[in-house]
Amino acid sequence: MSTFKNPVGPQPSSVYWRRRLVVGLGLLAVIVIIMMIVFAPRDSTPAPVPTETGASKSPEATNPETPAGDAEACASGVVTVVAATDKNSYSAGELPQLSLTINNTGSVACTFNAGSDVQEYIITSGSDNIWNSTHCQVEPVAAAIQLEAGESISAPAIAWDRTRSDPSTCDDDRSQVIAGGATYRLQIIVDGVESEDVPFLLNS
Secondary structure, X not given: OOOOOOXXXXXXXXXXXXXXXXXXXXXXXXHHHHHHHHHOOOOOOOOOOOOOOOOOOOOHHHOOOOOOOOOOEOOOOOEEEEEEEOOOEXXXXXXXXXXXXXXXXXXXXXXXXXXXXXXXXXXXXXXXXXXXXXXXXXOXXXXXXXXXXXXXXXXXXXXXXXXXXXXXXXXXXXXXXXXXXXXXXXXXXXXXXXXXXXXXXXOO
């Protein structure tokens, strides 16, 4: 009868011991692999944080950076700028998302300066100038884009923090503007080309 300590068989006991060792090592390897799978560290890298926006920053995301080719500069009146908000009305705590689209209404390709150095987001309420993206702009960037005939290029939206901007308060904590159904208007100017005003409401 074979026992664990004294294996019995037609071959020398050392052969059986080697077999048991091989089987044991195989089982150990399987256990180690399972433990590595179960306890392997997960990726804890945080998701990218959006570029800080509001009255104190001028986000790089507003720079359409399509490389300019050999086309000539866009003729006067060919380019239009369209301002937009993601909603017409905002509840308390919601930040309006401001975006722009640049259109080439001409019949030929042309280049247009669209960097943050020539962009201006303006929010007004009646005759009151509330917020301007250039007041606390940091390191504006020049960028020329090429627009094909009839092409439209949209820049990623930026958030307005619902405060009044002023160059003298860039490092201060500013209070929120009046809400409660107050009407505000967004206008965007890019290299001298002005958009139409877009109205929106801030509710309590």
